[in-house]
Amino acid sequence: MIRQSKKWHISFLFWSSLLLIFWIHYWFIQPMRGETADVTQSVQQAQQYYQQGQFLQAISLLENLLATSEGIEQATIQCYLAASYRESGQLNKAIKNWKAALEIYRNQNCQSLQPQLIAVLVDLGQTHNALGQFRQAIPLLEEAIKLAENNQELKTQAIAWDILGTSHTLSGDYDKAIKVYETSLKLFEQLNHPDLMTITLNNLSNTFSQRQLKYLAEAQAAQLEEDETQAEHFTSLAQQDRQMALATATQAEETSRNQNSLSAVRARLQLMKLNPNLDYRASVSSILEQLPNSRRKVYELINLAGLMKESEAIKILEKGIGIAHQLGDLRTASFALGALGRVYEQKKQYDLALKFTHQAQLAAGQISAPDSQYRWQWQAGRIYRATGRREEAKVAYRQAIASLQSIRGDIAVANQNLQLDFRDEVEPVYRQLLEILLDGGTSSEIELAIQIFEGLQLSELQNFFGDDCVEIIDAIKQPQVILAKTNTVVIHSIILKNQSYLILQLSNGTNKSYPINISQSQLQKKILKWRNELEDISSYRYIDLSKELYKLLIQPIENELELVQPNNLVFVNDGLFRNVPIGALYDGQKFLLEKYPLSVSLGLNFITQTQSSGQWRSLTFGLTVAVPPFDSLPNVAQETHEVQTILGGSRYLNNDFTFNNLQKQIRKKNYSVVHLATHGRFGGNAESAFLQAFDRQISLAELENLLDSSQKPIELLTLSACQTAAGNDRATLGLAGVAVRSGVKSTLGTLWFVNDQATVELITDFYRYLEQGMSKTEALRKAQLSQIATPGSHPSIWASFVLVGNWL
Secondary structure, eight states, X not given: OOOOOHHHHHHHHIIIIISOGGGTTTGGGSOOXXXXXXXXXXXXXXXXXXXXXXXXXXXXXXXXXXXXXXXXXXXXXXXXHHHHHHHTTOHHHHHHHHHHHHHHHHHHOXXXXXXXXXXHHHHHHHHHHHTTOHHHHHHHHHHHHHHHHHTTOHHHXXXXXXXXXXXXXXXXXXXXXXXXXXXXXXXXXXXXXXXXXXXXXXXXXXXXXXXXXXXXXHHHHHHHTTOHHHHHHHXXXXXXXXXXXXXXXXHHHHHTTTOOSHHHHHHHHHHHHHOTTOOOHHHHHHHHHHXXXXXXXXXXXXXXXXXXXXXXXXXXHHHHHHHHHHHTOHHHHHHHHXXXXXXXXXXXXXXXXXXXXXXXHHHHXXXXXXXXXXXXXXXXXXXXXXXXXXXXXXXXXXXXXXXXXXXXXXXXXXXXXXXXXXXXXXXXXHHXXXXXXXXXXXXXXXXHHHHHHHHHHHHHHHHHHTSSOOOOTTBOSOHHHHHHHHTEEEEEEEOOSSOXXXXXXXXXXXXXXXXXXXXXXXXXXXXXXXXXXXXXXXXXXXXXXXXXXXXXXXXXXXXXXHHXXXXXEEEEOXXXXXXXXXXXXXXXXXXXXXXXXXXXXXXXXXXXXXXXXXXXXXXXXXXXXXXXTBOOOTTHHHHHHHXXXXXXXXXXXXXXXXXXXXXXXXXXXXXXXXXXXXXXXXXXXXXXXXXXXSSSEEEHHHXXXXXXXXXXXXXXXXXXXXXXXXXXXXXXXXXXXXXXXXXXXXXXXXXXXXXXXXXXXXXXXXXXXXXXXXXXXXXXXXXXXXXXXXXXXXXXXXXXXXXXXXOO
């Protein structure tokens, strides 16, 4: 069998099992009102074309009719057109026509037109789902359900509920999706409609499978953090979901046993995926052979090909390509051609692989489908790279990234809880191009690598927050000028599969790359172990790894740094490097931060202009009492007192630290510093991050909105008692990203929880140095140096604090 990657299953999922057949022919069985004889004849001809799968001919005829129609007649033709465009794979045009019809039906405000209005809402929502645009789909489907309930249309309700379940599945809200699918299933059972029951059971099984993967990812993260209780908890949940997925898939297969339908095909393929001991390939092939040609049939042929030996897969895909061309469906043809190119790529028959990959690109390009196009540009890049055609590979990868950027809003919101799509289908495109550019790269290629890496950082940030809204307020327009003016060196750490790199971006505009001579897996293990040892205040085991990692990371660039003597080092870190304090690297005599002021950044494109006039004023909130499940923070009283004494401003503790009061104070007055001394946690996604107020937890989205509500951008946000998940390489994206998104210039945060008298001293020193006119990064360094000089000092106290954002 050919190797069928996870991405193929996800990509074709909604095509093969989520679209409901009930609506496919809806519009072509609806009578038109008040049409002329000529119009009736033309519509009947279009109907014949549609039923014969000649969608382009139907579209041509209907476009001519549309020009001379108006009112309800025009709305109905718009719907005919939308259905034809959808069946030919032109989904954006289908959406445009359905929106036009929807506007007409809404304006009519006629009860007798309610069935048509509901149908448009469902079809429109369904098509948005097919493009991954679940946010647009959800309100349309919820409106359709409400109208269908009012009109007592039980079947329509059930269908709309099912498609709404798809929307929630695409959003990564699997809990809600499962509840919605179960509602749909109950209605279909009442209707005794086994074919539609099968579709919903297929969808339900798939959602259990996806939630299982989410739980497994969370279990793995807990294991990395040595949290066995949480690891066992999520492993148990994953096992339960696997059992539910298998049971539901079995029920779907049993329900569809006497059906010759695409839902029966999907049921068997889903069950085979869950139970490899079963083999339904022969029955699937037989059913597909009997079914009329359609784009859904082509997608199931693609799925079937993924389970076959290469020679059989090629024949199946060639058949699918023929059907897609016969239908005039370029979108579906692009997927079938691309899948065939992938088979030949795996066979290392690169000439044929490139031939079909280029044909897939052409088909996707003809209908402006970047979500399909980027896959084949990426595939072409891999083939060029495998055949040693480096320059052509670079061009193909850059084209793929450009296509990805054009659809990044949809990527950002897709499955952000699990980030399967991003991990499997987006991130590798960037990283594979970085591998090419940095393997003996020229100076111009190194400069391009920096741009690509920062593009990856942006995509990760968008995916973490689940949207594409990362507007940088007052961004530095010429960062290289700032580097030169402040004598700052930027160090990019890039972790790649075969060879990781450091890129030195000097203040004079020179860029140099240095390979890190260790495998990715070994490097990540050492980073995670070092982080755990740094946190252990009872031990000095961290010293060995501090030395080893210094030798590995800093020693190769040490001569360059000594030559330049930078005033600041700014690290733009990748992966688990984000979760460790680089300043704690140790050369045997000094820590790195004893040599240079350090800060971290998501990239120079994320740096904003500082507007500080040296007049600091703080808004300080803190918790000293225990708020279950968190213990008390007795040192917060002194910490917050010192902050207010040094900077002035307002201070609120305990029962005055409520969400509403924090919101009120930020909105009411201009504060240059917001200091929050409370428990907080930043995990692998935005939903798991929070700060603890006295009355409740404040989510990351709420914190962002609070900070954004300030009359002027906040100069510094300090979070003095937070913790980031050590084993998750995205945990600090929340810490850095919330500041970027809300316009905060810099964030001082902690990588792990620490709150004792030494913390109070460090915070006090930092603000005192800041008040004296030092830059933020120099103020932090001086405060940390004071702690290092203290007898018995340990990096578990001082190394936890990191400055993110503008270092000035």
